[in-house]
Structure formats: structure tokens, C-alpha cells
Amino acid sequence: MRKIIIAIDGYSACGKSTTAKEVAQILGYFYVDSGAMYRAVTVYFLEHHIAITNPKEVARALKEINVSFKINPQGNTEAYLNGLNVEKQIRKMQVSEWVSQVSAIKEVRAAMVEAQRKMGKKKGIVMDGRDIGSVVFPDAELKLFLTADLLVRAFRRQRELLERDELVDLDSVIGNLRQRDEFDSKRKVSPLVKSKDAIEIDTTHITIDEQVDEVVRLATGKMVRPGR
Numbered sequence: 001m002r003k004i005i006i007a008i009d010g011y012s013a014c015g016k017s018t019t020a021k022e023v024a025q026i027l028g029y030f031y032v033d034s035g036a037m038y039r040a041v042t043v044y045f046l047e048h049h050i051a052i053t054n055p056k057e058v059a060r061a062l063k064e065i066n067v068s069f070k071i072n073p074q075g076n077t078e079a080y081l082n083g084l085n086v087e088k089q090i091r092k093m094q095v096s097e098w099v100s101q102v103s104a105i106k107e108v109r110a111a112m113v114e115a116q117r118k119m120g121k122k123k124g125i126v127m128d129g130r131d132i133g134s135v136v137f138p139d140a141e142l143k144l145f146l147t148a149d150l151l152v153r154a155f156r157r158q159r160e161l162l163e164r165d166e167l168v169d170l171d172s173v174i175g176n177l178r179q180r181d182e183f184d185s186k187r188k189v190s191p192l193v194k195s196k197d198a199i200e201i202d203t204t205h206i207t208i209d210e211q212v213d214e215v216v217r218l219a220t221g222k223m224v225r226p227g228r
């Protein structure tokens with residue numbers, strides 16, 4: 001079977017990462033959470049008090065940033081910033097509050113997109129984000145666009161934060177998701193859009209297993225079929 005690229009895009013907290021991670025494990029593919037890369041850059045910018053409106057400062061900072069991924073003993077991919085594991089830090093609410101502004105900077109996007117394309121050179125990759133099917137891998141063999149009701153997404157995200165010992169009230173979570181969706185969809189550079197050739201999956205009423213099964217079924221179809 002040929003190796004393909006699977007691009008999963010969609011709104012905040014609609015199950016992209018969970019789906020992508022499990023699909024990659026089943027197919028023996030490499031999983032890349034592109035949002036984790038923008039979150040890691042945000043952690044660096046916050047820690048170093050980078051003025052995001054100053055392009056020179058941003059460019060200088062980007063030269064100092066290296067984001068990579070390693071697989072932990074449990075088989076999960078974790079994000080590293082300049083060699084340090086930042087997996088916990090990047091999921092914090094404070095980072096969620098800043099990440100959309102950071103990821104709207106064109107120099108930041110250029111650096112991340114370049115790194116993401118390198119990771120996909122050999123195919124056999126599942127990448128999730130906002131612009132994976134539209135900008136990073138426009139020729140991806142399988143493109144998916146995930147959606148879900150805002151309230152369902154907010155409950156899921158609140159539970160995830162709680163599992164990481166961060167208690168955030170539901171209104172704040174809803175506010176953050178709504179704000180990021182709007183900001184991500186309206187920004188000038190690579191806005192969140194559904195590619196024409198992407199298959200939409202609404203995850204509101206389906207289980208993670210059903211989501212994963214559907215994506216694996218679609219992927220397998222592409223892997224055995226010649227052409228796109």
C-alpha cells in the first residue's frame with residue numbers, strides 16, 4: 001500500500017488531535033500536531049516578552065526557536081521547545097489566550113509551514129491544524145474538515161484542562177474557543193477554511209471510535225487506490 005498524507009483541519013477543540021493521534025497509531029504513521037508548534041512558539045514569546053507587533057524582534061526570536069516532537073514511552077507524541085518538553089505548558093489557558101495572535105504573524109507561519117513540509121516529505125503522516133489541507137499540503141491525498149457544536153467542544157476542552165489540573169469555568173472556555181475560531185477564520189494569512197476537496201465530519205454526536213474508524217476507512221481507500 002502506498003503512503004499518503006492525511007490533513008485534518010477544523011475549529012478549536014473539535015477532536016482533531018484525538019482523531020489524528022489514533023489514526024496515526026493504527027496506520028503506523030507519524031502524527032504531527034501543528035497547533036502544538038504554534039503553541040510552543042507562543043510559550044517562547046511569552047517567556048521572552050517578545051513584542052509581537054515588532055517584526056524585527058519576531059524574526060530574531062524565530063531564529064532561536066526549534067520545535068520538535070518525540071514519542072514518549074506510552075506511545076504519545078510530545079512537543080519540545082529547544083530540547084525541553086513543553087507538552088504540559090503549551091496546553092495552559094494562558095497559552096490558548098495568546099496563540100491565535102501569535103499564529104496570525106506571517107513570519108511565524110512561514111517558519112512553521114516550512115518545518116511542517118519537511119516533516120511530510122516522506123509521507124506516511126497525519127497532521128492536524130487549520131491550514132494543513134489548504135496551505136501546508138494542498139496535494140494531500142486525504143483532507144478532512146472536522147466540526148462540532150460549540151457547547152460540546154467546550155465541555156470536551158474543559159474536561160481536558162481538568163485532567164491537566166487546570167480548573168477553568170465553562171464560560172471562559174466557550175469565550176476562548178469562540179474568539180479563536182473567529183480570529184483564525186478572519187486572519188489575513190492562511191485563514192481557517194474548508195478546502196473544496198475536504199470531507200466534512202461532524203463529531204457532535206459520534207464517539208471517538210466512530211470518528212477514528214471513519215477516517216481509517218477513508219485513508220485505506222486512498223492507500224490502495226492509485227492517483228489522488
Ligand code: CDP
Pocket residue numbers: 011012013014017034035036038039099100101103104128129130131132180181184
Ligand atoms: O487544540 P485546539 O483546537 O485548541 O487548538 P490547536 O490545534 O492546539 O491550535 C491552537 C491555535 O494555533 C489555533 O487556535 C490557531 O490560532 C493556531 N493554529 C494555526 O494557526 N494553524 C495551524 N495549522 C494550527 C494551529
